[in-house]
Amino acid sequence: MNHKATILAVDDTHDSLELLIDILTPEGYQVRPADSGELALSAVATNPPDLILLDVRMKGMDGFEVIRRLKAREETRHIPIILISAFAKTAEWVEGLQLGAADYIIKPFQIEELLIRVKTHLAIGRSEKALQEREEIYRNLFNNAEVGIFRSRLDGSEVLEVNRRFLDIVGMTIEETLGKPSVNLWADPKEREEMVKMLVAEGHVSGFEYRMLNKRLGEVRNCLTSLRLYREQGLLEGSILDITDRKRAEEEKIKLETQLQQAQKMESIGRLAGGVAHDFNNMLSIILGYADMALDKLQPSDPVRYDIQEIISAGQRSVEVVRQLLAFARKQTISPKILDLNDTITNILKMLRHLIGEDIDLLWKPADDLWPVKMDPSQIDQLLANLAVNSRDAIKDVGKITIETANIVLDADYCEIHAGFKPGEYVLLDFSDNGCGMDKETLANIFEPFFTTKDVGKGTGLGLATIYGIIKQNEGFINVYSEPGQGSTFKIYLPRYPLAEATANEKVVSTETPTGVETVLLVEDEKVILKLGKAMLKTMGYTVLTANTPDEAIHLAGYHAGEIHLLMTDVIMPEMNGRDLYRQLKALNPKLKSLFMSGYTADVIAHHGVLDDKVHFIHKPFSRKDLAVKVRKALDQE
Secondary structure (H helix, E strand, O other): OOOOOEEEEEOOOHHHHHHHHHHHHHHOOEEEEEOOHHHHHHHHHHOOOOEEEEEOOOOOOOHHHHHHHHHHOOOOOOOOEEEEEOOOOHHHHHHHHHHOOOEEEEOOOOHHHHHHHHHHHHHHHHHHHHHHHHHHHHHHHHHHOOOEEEEEEOOOOOEEEEOHHHHHHHOOOHHHHEOOOOOOOEOOHHHHHHHHHHHHHHOEEEEEEEEEEEOOOOEEEEEEEEEEEEOOOOEEEEEEEEOHHHHHHHHHHHHHHHHHHHHHHHHHHHHHHHHHHHHHHHHHHHHHHHHHHHHHHOOOOOOHHHHHHHHHHHHHHHHHHHHHHHHHOOOOOEOOEEEOHHHHHHHHHHHHHHHHOOOEEEEEEOOOOOOOEEEOHHHHHHHHHHHHHHHHHHOOOOEEEEEEEEEEEEOHHHHHOOOOOOOEEEEEEEEEEOOOOOOHHHHOOOOOOOOOOOOOOOOOOOHHHHHHHHHHHOOOEEEEEEOOOOOEEEEEEEEOOOOOOOOOOOOOOOOOOOOOOOEEEEEOOOHHHHHHHHHHHHHOOOEEEEEOOHHHHHHHHHHOOOOOOEEEEEOOOOOOOHHHHHHHHHHHOOOOEEEEEEOOOOOOOEEOOEEOOOOOEEEOOOOHHHHHHHHHHHHHOO
């Protein structure tokens, strides 16, 4: 007995309705009466019952018409209907059942018969309703799945069922698919052949990756498919998962991780290169300094002069190697100026053409209204010269080099997929050649110091490392595009400088070695360089006080009777840096001038290697003449 079941009793005879109510109500059913077909339809529309007991012959709308209308509507076609009639004609039974009636009872009927049939059809109705609900759930899951699902004949002659996602993946409509033969959308016949062999051998395939053509988009997509054969039924079922976006994301992740690892590796190598360069600078300072002074003591006719000049020449070549190491390590001390890159490049085209030779054409394509940049002009010369030599060596015979400039805005989307890049406005320097190009392995290592593909003796492996350091020191970025046999393109992005300020004209420096009579306090923690510096300064006429440590310098300045005009100090020392030493001594002597020296730059006196205009600095190793000019300039500054 079901206390919740609702039964709609439909009969145009009042006594018949009362009888049905009297029989069914005690059994726990809720009975709602309707004495016409019209009222029955209205009652069903308002509140659908669980079962309908329907008289066939009624005035107005008969039972058959009521069935027709109820079965025509999606919302009511599932309600079980039992026809009740006093006429036992077989034709009526058949017509009623054909219209959709669940059963037929002849009046007069046994109460037990009525109750059993009602109970049976209510149970069937509940089961069918539950089945329909489950089918609806599964249908929704089927259609809303992120995986494409299909079923077809084993021979591919007919597609029997597909979901919406399947249609999206293959790029077809339901009309193009259902009931039609399977369409071969495999992009690679070899992949399809491999899959068919596995399917025939095993009866199923799981997670097979292949490339498929999306018919609507006309593009190849990466997919995973799983298939199963049902040989007895002659069916093939399967699923397709579009993994194109996932593969792209994975590839992009690997690319970014590789870029990050490369950046970290370059940073580590840079620190190593900076340290090595610092040590070499100290040794070169001693070699070149004493060789320079020894040369001054010899007569022009002395045969030893040639030997010393060779020592100086070799030392100067070594200085250039160290300078390149420092450029890579971003330890160069630079004096940036606001530049029009087009003008700067135009001024060195003659030098570049001389470097590359007559067999290589040099095309120069400057952009109009190019934004200004702020860089040390010598670094641009360095950068372009290294690129030109690199391209020259990559072109075997006749070839072409193209230099272009442009204004570029890098947005967040671009920078997101290029590790280390930052959004903003940049001046692009595009340097390309049609040389031999590079493979992936070479590309991965080109910016490492001493990495070279050239023959022994034809390159130091520092040219591109220098370029990398210069660009990073100026907060720029570089991308390289190259393939074997396709040439190479270097895209260099330099930050736009916001103000087009005019740069002051530099004073012409005299070619004569300046001298002086002032007192210089020289502070250097390397005793050999301290001794060398003192000897150089004395040859220029200066009075020289020396200190091996900052504390010694402070003590000496405090007890020295005369005036100290200039502090010449190393920047990095164990006890105290040169900047702090100068501040302490200047507190005692406000007129004190300063000249800093170092084998590489430090943020103590320069921000990211960029010197303030009022800071005087000399880079180790230095010649006697360079030292004389720097000392005089520092002393003469107002």
